[in-house]
Amino acid sequence: MEIEVPSYFLCPITLQLMRDPVTLATGITYDRESIERWMFTEKHWTCPVTKQELPENELITPNHTLRRLIQAWCTVNASAGVERFPTPRPPVNKSEILQIIGEAQKPQALMECLRRLRMIVLDSERNRRCVEESGAVEFLASIVDDFREKEEEEEGACDEALYILHCIHVSEQGLIKLISNNGGFIESLGVVMSRTTNYQTRVHAVLILKSLVEVIAPVRLMAVQEEVLREVVKVLSDQVSCQATKAALKVIAEVCPWGRNRIKAVKAGAVPVLIELLLEEPEKRECEMILVVLELLCCCAEGRAEVVGHAAGIAVVSKKVLRVSHSATNRAVRVLYLIAKYAAAPAVLQEMLQVGAVSKLCSVLQVDCGMKTKEKALEILKVHYRVWKNSPCVTYP
Numbered sequence: 278m279e280i281e282v283p284s285y286f287l288c289p290i291t292l293q294l295m296r297d298p299v300t301l302a303t304g305i306t307y308d309r310e311s312i313e314r315w316m317f318t319e320k321h322w323t324c325p326v327t328k329q330e331l332p333e334n335e336l337i338t339p340n341h342t343l344r345r346l347i348q349a350w351c352t353v354n355a356s357a358g359v360e361r362f363p364t365p366r367p368p369v370n371k372s373e374i375l376q377i378i379g380e381a382q383k384p385q386a387l388m389e390c391l392r393r394l395r396m397i398v399l400d401s402e403r404n405r406r407c408v409e410e411s412g413a414v415e416f417l418a419s420i421v422d423d424f425r426e427k428e429e430e431e432e433g434a435c436d437e438a439l440y441i442l443h444c445i446h447v448s449e450q451g452l453i454k455l456i457s458n459n460g461g462f463i464e465s466l467g468v469v470m471s472r473t474t475n476y477q478t479r480v481h482a483v484l485i486l487k488s489l490v491e492v493i494a495p496v497r498l499m500a501v502q503e504e505v506l507r508e509v510v511k512v513l514s515d516q517v518s519c520q521a522t523k524a525a526l527k528v529i530a531e532v533c534p535w536g537r538n539r540i541k542a543v544k545a546g547a548v549p550v551l552i553e554l555l556l557e558e559p560e561k562r563e564c565e566m567i568l569v570v571l572e573l574l575c576c577c578a579e580g581r582a583e584v585v586g587h588a589a590g591i592a593v594v595s596k597k598v599l600r601v602s603h604s605a606t607n608r609a610v611r612v613l614y615l616i617a618k619y620a621a622a623p624a625v626l627q628e629m630l631q632v633g634a635v636s637k638l639c640s641v642l643q644v645d646c647g648m649k650t651k652e653k654a655l656e657i658l659k660v661h662y663r664v665w666k667n668s669p670c671v672t673y674p
Contacts, residue, residue, distance in 0.1 A: 476517050503544055540579050595629075
């Protein structure tokens with residue numbers, strides 16, 4: 278049985294039933310969650326209907342009359358399966374957050390205050406924004422630092438703090454401010470990943486670390502410790518979750534171009550882990566990210582040696598050529614190019630022939646996969662022409 282819902286009960290952005298109707302200065306009413314996501318998360322400072330510009334401090338006024346009408350309509354239609362929703366809690370303000378942070382300093386009050394903060398940030402986008410602006414990010418980061426510095430510190434508080442930090446989706450400005458005020462926070466995240474017994478906490482830590490390395494300055498990225506990269510590699514190795522795997526790959530990709538981080542990542546065991554992940558036939562996006570990181574690591578001699586030294590290294594990279602996507606083909610050819618140019622021992626060249634890498638390079642020249650990729654493949658084939666020219670599986674252009 279279809280129920281006709283009055284159009285003014287629907288959010289104009291998503292056409293879902295309003296649960297917490299609010300009105301902008303433009304006179305248009307929206308569901309609070311939808312309009313706050315539009316404004317604060319997606320950064321659209323215009324009214325979706327009128328297209329009028331909105332100030333960043335736009336007042337969002339609760340429409341209590343419409344909310345009561347919707348609740349009454351839900352009650353009338355209860356027999357048809359429509360559930361009446363409870364009256365929404367009002368958004369928090371800065372003074373309430375500061376009071377919670379103050380109470381957390383009292384003995385035995387920390388966990389209860391963290392639970393209250395969790396409920397607040399899960400309630401709405403506006404609440405999350407208010408929590409960040411009230412200085413709670415620095416407070417939560419200090420709990421993570423305490424776990425690093427004091428071995429007897431309660432693990433549960435650190436778990437809760439990282440979960441809340443993850444849920445807040447700290448803004449770029451907030452992340453930059455955090456790392457500026459707390460230069461050791463990245464190392465604290467590494468310590469948490471190494472010591473925690475909660476796999477979800479490892480996930481939250483690597484997701485926060487990903488957000489940080491995307492915004493901080495290169496000079497800070499150069500100082501990332503090998504121990505942190507080792508823990509990120511362990512997240513990859515343990516395959517904690519698909520989301521954590523992609524975040525860990527992103528962390529390594531962001532860090533590697535700077536300083537000696539490629540060598541640090543190789544020493545942390547990244548190359549064999551990446552090759553093992555490729556052997557498991559990952560989905561397209563993950564495969565592309567793995568090859569991006571492998572290419573970065575092959576830019577140093579240590580990385581190339583690890584790929585060449587792995588029994589399946591050259592073979593699995595070759596297998597991805599012309600098989601996954603244009604991007605994956607491009608990255609895989611670049612890895613083979615770096616190996617063929619800088620690590621071309623006779624045994625390596627023979628292996629490239631035996632595992633099909635050379636025939637794949639010949640195929641690249643015959644398909645549409647981008648001029649730069651073709652140029653790399655052709656250069657490899659020309660440089661090693663004398664070694665491979667007599668092979669029946671190779672056709673030179």
